Amino acid sequence: MTFLRSVVGKLWFTIIFLVSFVLFILTVMLLELFQNHNILETKNNLTNTAEKIADVLEAHPNDKFPLGLEISWEIIDDVTKVVIVKNDHEVYYSPNTEKDNKLSFDDIKQDPDFFAVFHHKKSVDKVSNLSSKNNNQDSSFSIIGVPLQLPGEKNGAVFIYQSLEVMKETSNETTKYILLVAGVAIILTTIFAFFLSTRITAPLRKMREAAFEVARGKFDTKVPILTHDEIGELATAFNQMGRQLKFNMNALSQEKEQLASILSSMADGVITFNRDGTILNTNPPADRFLQYWYFEKGGFTNDAEAIPSQVMDLFQKSLETEKEQIGELSLQGHHWVILVSPLYSNRFIRGAVVVLRDMTEERQLEKMRKDFIANVSHELRTPISMLQGYSEAIVDDIAESQEEKKEMARVIYDESLRMGRLVNELLDLARMEAGHIHLSVEEVNLSAFINRIIYKFQGLAKDNEIQLYSEVENDGSPVLFDPDRIEQVLTNLIDNAMRHTPKGGKVKVSVVLEDRGVRMEVKDSGSGIPEEDLPFVFERFYKADKARTRGRAGTGLGLAIAKNIIDAHRGTISVRSKIGTGTTFSFYLPRKK
Secondary structure (H helix, E strand, C coil): CHHHHHHHHHHHHHHHHHHHHHHHHHHHHHHHHHHHHHHHHHHHHHHHHHHHHHHHHHCHHHHHHHHHHHHHHHCCCEEEEEECCCCCEEEEEECCCCCCCCCCCCHHHCHHHHHHHHHCCCEEEEEEEECCCCCCCCCEEEEEEEEEEECCCEEEEEEEEEEEEHHHHHHHHHHHHHHHHHHHHHHHHHHHHHHHHHHHHHHHHHHHHHHHHHHHHCCCCCCCCCCCCCCHHHHHHHHHHHHHHHHHHHHHHHHHHHHHHHHCCCHHHHHHHHEEEEEEECCCHHHHHHHHHHCCCCCCCCCCCCCCHHHHHHHHHHHHHCCCCCEEEEEECCCEEEEEEEEEEEEEEEEEEEEEEEEEEHHHHHHHHHHEEEHHHHHHHHHHHHHHHHHHHHCCCCCCHHHHHHCCCCCCCHHHHHHHHHHHHHHHHHHCCCCCCCCEEEEHHHHHHHHHHHHHHHHHHHCCCCEEEEEECCCCCEECHHHHHHHHHHHHHHHHHHHCCCCCCCEEEEECCCEEEEEEEEEEEECCCHHHHHCCCCCCCCCCCHHHCCCCCCCCCCHHHHHHCCCCCCCCEEEEEECCCEEEEEEECCCCC
């Protein structure tokens, strides 16, 4: 069945069927023609033989009649039999006449057709089976009768007959020959059909194999062009198609890679939906958004809640109104703005694209701006109020003695210094955060550097009855950093430590020189920082609880400035603290080559 379904089988079957049909019709017509021709030719031969015998006998009358008989017997062949009727009393049979197949004179007289030969002098052609003496009912004979004109005789005739079986044998031989020729023609046709189909299907098989290779992605597959006919043109078209497919696939692949690169490099999340709500494409920010959603929902697997309901509502509205929809959503501390726009295919909406914009930083910056204004206003309000109050007291002569006036003037001076210090620190912090900080890096001897800073705070430490000391380990080669900026950091950390350390406490400055840098720590035995405040100590205007400070509080910008200085050195700063135990600020400066 597989062979018949193939092109070779179909061509072979078609050619064989057509040739066989034509040969069958031709064979039938030839057999009919040859049979009729053979019978006609046999009858003509028998008639001519009978006429020759009659002429021979008429040429040898009377005494020469026996000679005429001898000549007549020589004229006939073995399968032809002759009956010569000279008159009603003289009948001569050919020597090859058999008893079982003998045409007797009685049969001749009883047959009305043969009567015309004697009385009407007409030739007779008849087929008879000689059933009266023949046991074989199927045996038939062709009998020819011609009149015989002898001198002195009236009812003379020559009858010649031959069995039709001889004619059939001749026809059978002819039929065998024709069938043999037809069989040879069919065999030759089969060979020709296979040759022709092979010539046609061999290139087609190669094209089929090449088509499978192209289907597997090998677009550079080529079909050899062996001919210049239609099949060769088909191979040329196939090769051109392969080249065009390769070009188009490369172009599509480049566009896909370009689109994927654009999507993956976008800061905003992008999700494309099919019209039925199925997700088609996402980029990494969108994946993070979905992960936040999954985490908030507890890692569910229900497809109905695979997308936040707010997003699906905006998606449905976008499909219904065919307009862009905007919404907002908060997940895991992040604030997202959602923009949903319909996607068109010609004039029909085939889906929608969702753009997820993380506005967390912008909202935090907005909050920081508001907090900054509030903090600056709060920090400036107290000294301005004090400046205004004491200046009004001086103007209104509320202070009676000179000492009271000097005391009010000192408060006004101190508050003005505080305002100037706040403004300067704000300017320094703004320059640092804008990246305008300039570092004067030089080689620094750690022991001398730390001792100088400790000596600066010794007087304040004695006044507050605090033990201030340093410890330098692995003091070796000098270290590169900006000494003024690092001194500003240590000064801020030591000042904070002493203000938060009660009398009798300790403040320790540790320095450890490592292979890749230097680590410095300022550790105090003060009241400590609450755990909930630790993440915010390096923010601007952070202040510990005033109940834990002694003396005048700072501006809340020192640690923020310290962090920016350490970041400028490409280092890190951290804090560890426990309530009632103390606080440790440490920072690490990498070596600079």
